Amino acid sequence: MEDLIRHAEQINRQLARHGVKFGIYKNGTFEERLFPFDAIPRVITAAEWEVLSRGLVQRVRALNLFLKDIYGEKRILADGVVPEEFVYRSPGYLAQCEGILPPGGVYSHISGIDLVKGKDGVWYVLEDNLRIPSGASYPLIARGLCRRCSPETFRHNAVMDNRQYGDLLRRTMDSVNTGGINVVFTPGRYNAAYFEHSFLAEQTDSVLAEAGDLYVRDNVLYYRATHGDCRVGALYRRVSDEYMDPLAFEPSSLIGIPNLMAAYRAGNVAVLNAFGNGAADDKGIYYFVPKMVEYYLGEKAILHNAPTYLPFYEEDRRYVLDHLDSLVIKDVAEAGGYGVVFGSKLSRAELARMRDTILAQPRRFIAQEVIDFEDLPIMEGSDRVERKADLRAFVLSGAKDTVAWPSGLTRFSRNPDSFIVNSSQGGGFKDTWVLSH
Amino acid sequence: MSRALDFSYDITLTFDKPVVRHSFVLRCLPGDGPGQQVVRATLALDPDAPYTEQRDSFGNRLQIGRLDAPHTHFHYRAEGTVLRDDRDRGGEADRGIFRYPSAFTQPDEALRRLAGSLSLPEGPRARAWALLEAVQDRMHYTPGVTGVTTTAAQAYALGLGVCQDYAHIYLTLARLCGLSARYVNGLPEGEGASHAWCEVWLDGVWTGIDPTRGRWADEGYIRFGVGRDFTDCPMERGVFLGGANQCQTVFMKVSQQ
Structure with a gap:
């Protein structure tokens, strides 16, 4: 470990040279930033991973079944397990997807599940990301560099290899491919995760394409190649739903593919992840995920949610209003660490305003207990300090199986007082080691 | 007939x-x-x-x-x-998505206030008709003021609009008042431009109602497309x-x- 820390600066230099960056919009201008790497890995023991990975697979299987259900039969709504308005009012729900069964019946092929480990040693899921979760490339590339800088470290520690992510992703794409090439579809280089898009295209042996490279004819998606156009069977898209097809979604989109929806509806192309997944990773729907696990799989949920209250229900509403100053309030429509408010940081007047907003729009918010989550050591110069960190685990679902990648992105907050670790808010990352025994 | x-x-x-x-x-x-x-x-x-x-x-x-x-x-x-x-219609399926606001039928404060201030009669059919009268009372048919991106709330604030706006305002009110209602694009008997009206789910029948012309949309109307609002079925x-x-x-x- 000490050896890795000695090499931290070198690894960060290498990351910069490889172009490992993310972009953020600040005051209206686009800036590319390095994502600072901390050399001390997060370590997950084999026993811990055994439970975690089973829990992750279980959770993602249930979420996929939920999506299939709400865009199909709607049993869970008819049975009153999830109130229909949580689906139909969700900004991520797309009526255009009703009745469409994606190839292989899979909706969320690449799921990013955000967890934290409490000081009590229990892992809690904070949020499911089923649309276009990013971040797998960071630990992947960092691992490679660490192994090169300090091969010794990996000889002495039984760390499960994580460099098979590209193969797993490629297998996932192949398993739903309807005939044709695999394509990674990027909005272009001014996207926060452009580095990752190009990296994953290379890792999966796919073609990296932008809107102008792709077109639909007779309900088939084609890629314009120099030596003639070829059919696309699987599209790993890193563009949000609303911009994907100007004829089906946002009409003003210039980065979409006209009539992609027609090719998708006809079953002629797999889209990873499927359209409309936002209906299942909504912060309001999160509350119901353990219930989904029981409903669809007949099993108790292995992973815990953070204790969550829905002001939509009267009993919860009363609790939330009585304990507002100790809860975290989240706006269900926001993402990326925005719209998150800690009651303890609000003034009297702000608390009163929040109360009124919740009373006026109870469906818009969830409230959670603040989890006292584990601090991880990071190096701040030559000092070892403790900071809050979370884990984004990646789960891949193909036509046949669902697997959890034995690694993940550990993000930490550089600000000692902050619980918010999103890269868009200026945090750093670590490698995540899963031990094999 | x-x-x-x-x-x-x-x-x-x-x-x-x-x-x-x-x-x-x-x-x-x-x-x-x-x-x-x-x-x-x-x-x-x-x-x-x-x-x-x-x-x-x-x-x-x-x-x-x-x-x-x-x-x-x-x-x-x-x-x-x-x-x-x-004649002989019935048993048509209601759908949950027609009970909630969509992009163009999102109520604002003014539309919420209007829905709350109406004294509506008992019975869904009478209620559906009373909502039509409420729209007719407040809107003035005026082409050229609104466009394809005008929402119900914007048109209501103007008090002006065309069939699309009348339909959006009607749908917003109907859904606020607990009815399942949907947008219809199509052609009514006559000549000129295409038309938009609404359907309300009443006793197992998606019943046509035309808030612009102030009448039930009867057998003189041909349905081309339905949806939550205009954007679902242009x-x-x-x-x-x-x-x-x-x-x-x-x-x-x-x-x-």
């Missing part, structure tokens, strides 16, 4: 400069459905372009295609015959390359056989 209606519907798009790579989705042919049977329906495109047919998630017929070669106009003509008969949508200005003319005719 049952009626046989002949319809024709022409749209011409003209561009002041040639455009290419023109992709389109049309919903310009009626489909079979409760109370409506299509006897014959044809579509002619000029310039001729191959198209495929699909149905969207609301069951509307789609005609999908693209025109790659440079062109300065795109004309299509739909025509046919439809049998309309609203009769024509297209994108193309070329910095051209587009001009659209529409003419439709529906008459009893």
Whole structure:
């Protein structure tokens, strides 16, 4: 470990040279930033991973079944397990997807599940990301560099290899491919995760394409190649739903593919992840995920949610209003660490305003207990300090199986007082080691 | 009473400069459905372009295609015959999504206040009619003030608009008052432009109601597309390359056989 820390600066230099960056919009201008790497890995023991990975697979299987259900039969709504308005009012729900069964019946092929480990040693899921979760490339590339800088470290520690992510992703794409090439579809280089898009295209042996490279004819998606156009069977898209097809979604989109929806509806192309997944990773729907696990799989949920209250229900509403100053309030429509408010940081007047907003729009918010989550050591110069960190685990679902990648992105907050670790808010990352025994 | 209606519907798009790579989705042919049977329906495109047919998630017929070669106009003509008969209807499925606001029917404070201030009669049918009167009382039919991106709240604030705006305001109120209601695009008996109205789910029948004309939408109306609001079922949508200005003319005719 000490050896890795000695090499931290070198690894960060290498990351910069490889172009490992993310972009953020600040005051209206686009800036590319390095994502600072901390050399001390997060370590997950084999026993811990055994439970975690089973829990992750279980959770993602249930979420996929939920999506299939709400865009199909709607049993869970008819049975009153999830109130229909949580689906139909969700900004991520797309009526255009009703009745469409994606190839292989899979909706969320690449799921990013955000967890934290409490000081009590229990892992809690904070949020499911089923649309276009990013971040797998960071630990992947960092691992490679660490192994090169300090091969010794990996000889002495039984760390499960994580460099098979590209193969797993490629297998996932192949398993739903309807005939044709695999394509990674990027909005272009001014996207926060452009580095990752190009990296994953290379890792999966796919073609990296932008809107102008792709077109639909007779309900088939084609890629314009120099030596003639070829059919696309699987599209790993890193563009949000609303911009994907100007004829089906946002009409003003210039980065979409006209009539992609027609090719998708006809079953002629797999889209990873499927359209409309936002209906299942909504912060309001999160509350119901353990219930989904029981409903669809007949099993108790292995992973815990953070204790969550829905002001939509009267009993919860009363609790939330009585304990507002100790809860975290989240706006269900926001993402990326925005719209998150800690009651303890609000003034009297702000608390009163929040109360009124919740009373006026109870469906818009969830409230959670603040989890006292584990601090991880990071190096701040030559000092070892403790900071809050979370884990984004990646789960891949193909036509046949669902697997959890034995690694993940550990993000930490550089600000000692902050619980918010999103890269868009200026945090750093670590490698995540899963031990094999 | 049952009626046989002949319809024709022409749209011409003209561009002041040639455009290419023109992709389109049309919903310009009626489909079979409760109370409506299509006897014959044809579509002619000029310039001729191959198209495929699909149905969207609301069951509307789609005609999908693209025109790659440079062109300065795109004309299509739909025509046919439809049998309309609203006797013996019933048992039609309600759908949850028609009970909640959509992008264009999101209520604002003013519409919420209006819905709360109405003293509505008992019974869904009487209630549906009272909402129509509420829209008629407050809106003044005025073309050219609103456009395809005007929401119910914006049109209501103006107090002005056309059939699309009347329908959006009606849907917003109906859903706030607990009715399942949906948007309908189509052709009523007569000549001129295409029309928009609403359907309200009453006792197992999606019952047509026309807030613009202040009447039930009866067997003189041919349904082309339904949805939560206008954006779910426009009769024509297209994108193309070329910095051209587009001009659209529409003419439709529906008459009893």
